[in-house]
Amino acid sequence: MLKQCEGSHAVAEAVALCRPEVICAYPISPQTHIVEGIGEMVKGGELKDCEFINVESEFAAMSVAIGSSATGARTYTATASQGLLYMVEAVYNASGLGLPIVMTVANRAIGAPINIWNDHSDSLSQRDCGWIQLFAETNQEALDLHIQAFKLAEEISLPVMVCMDGFILTHAYERVDMPTQEQVDAFLPPYEPRQVLDVNEPVSIGAMVGPEAFMEVRYLAHAKQMQALELIPQLAQEFKTVFGRDSGGLIRTYRTEDAETIVIAMGSVLGTIKDTVDEMREAGHKIGVLGITSFRPFPLVEVAAALKHCKRFVVLEKSLAVGIGGIVATNVRMAVTGMGLKGYTVVAGLGGRAITMKSLTGLFEKAGRDELDLVTFLDLDWKVVNKQLEREREKRRTGPAAEAMLRDIGAVAARNY
């Protein structure tokens, strides 16, 4: 059914359609509307046979999820930013134990300085935690990916993060096609756990493992993600059969056929990039787009294949590997090893900085002329940065840097949520 609704609401409804049994919630923007939505459905009796638990921290949220998932319940939670970091120990534990929890990450910057707006620092900080990470481009895809996520998680016994851009998607009202319960039921069977805390068949879960088997256990986690590389496209195909639309998969290409330059990105910024590429195509530039939906597992082969015929690639990412440059770019470079391509890293949109078509056009044109630096910070205000660097050269007690830089800009006070 077509409906116009907030991204968070679309996800809440989609999760409810998946018949979750335990949901844990702890508030953090921009994820709040999702769990609020589900909480209302549970409390109002609309979503039956589901326990909704208001926990005291994200660490507890993931821990409750671990307990319920290990007891055989389909389990969901959502978080963002500081919340994701606060639960990290349990995040690793959930994947280490092989528990198919599904979690929305409403992508948001990480402090300090505290910032509630969108970038991908939060989930990308957890790229090696053993969870599958899927990035949604639109609200429709966010909705669809959640339905696929439960199936994927439960088939391979690994937890899945569905990453959607905070505010840009979570708070945007868009038209979505909401599936029916029958459709979701046809796609997603009830959860059959591989391991479960069962009084009739007692097992010990989470025992200590020493050097004699630890490597093997860890390798198994890797092997499972490699299986997911095959399963993710299969599920997208199955999804299409039931729901009639393309959603998910590992990667998605756009106008790459004869492209000399291919721009690589994840999430909602792909929309802006595609619009920019359309305009540039009209102006005669041979440029295309590669969207990465599955960041973990990382589709090395598919990315390499998509870049096979281009001359250069530009990775535009909303994350920063401080001290080296890009996170996504580093992964892409692994995929193109030996291909002799020129590659550029562009760090953009940190902490909600707008990524405009104008900036992108200039950037891509520069890339087309191979005049781009290896690492570019899009729309960085060099004046402010240089002024601060100079200040720090000149005197010792320069005070808190972020505050001083804000003062230089003369910005109105940032709103805090």
Add this chain to the structure above:
Amino acid sequence: MSALQTVKFYQTGTFTVGNRLLAPEERSVQANMQRTNSLNSGHRACQGCGEALGARYAIDAAMNATNRQLIAANATGCLEVFSTPYPETSWQIPWIHSLFGNTAAVATGIAAAIKVKQQKGQGQDVRVVAQGGDGGTTDIGFGCLSGMFERNDDVLYICYDNGGYMNTGVQRSSATPSAARTATTMPIGPEPGNPFGQGKFVPAIAMAHEIPYVATATVADLRDLENKVTHAMSIRGARYIHILVPCPLGWGTASHDTIRMARLAKETGIFPVFEAEYGEVKSALAIRRPLPVEDYLKPQKRFAHLFGKNPAVDTIARIQAQADKNIRRYGLLAKEAS
């Protein structure tokens, strides 16, 4: 017929009741051939480990009380490490170890899953026990514990208090007693050992959550411990039992003195043994023959610096004052002894 003669218990001089003198239904769970051995033999605890003893009695009692419908969540710590050097496990019941500081929350999740499954007609009424050491409970796991209490989740949380982080080599926790030597509170400097005026007594904090049931126990009175666990399992909602479990390694006591040390902790007033319901103390195990705290402190190497040629009289007096305060606060003096 003459009046019924009241039974006197002479055999040990410790007021322990021998099973032989009790009606079969009153006998201890451990005395039963059908006990579950939830924590089976073969684990790697030190000889005389109070925690292993406490856990064995507590979990078997909980198994007995729930007709073996029990799942346990376990915090990182000695109990977890010595019981599951995989592929061996001592646990005969469904058991999960997740992390050091999240056990109460994991148990909440288990209880929630069970509830939903039951609503759906897919499972039996299974109960949940969470267990951890004092570090895993009173320090790092305290947030999750308080959350579980506050929500009144249907979990019995058992803390095995050996007064320190034993698994990592005997460091100080917020349950380490004043003046005690640990690896991080060495008996040096102007205030040797663990400083006074620090630490917390989590049973009292549990009571402040107004949960249905809070109790303390020691491994000296295992029948009392079993009874408390059994009673706890007859109640729904958040419950907390804090068990004093001497640790020969961390305390520097003889393996065969574990039970004696627990008894001395109780008989000196160092460790009050009581029960509380909804935030109010309902009963306390009376001290029959009050003993000076020296009797408890002296056999322990962690307090050795208080004795010797120049006993730390003032420090011992401060510890005595703590014990006296417990005795007053929890009404621990038995009528006949006062």
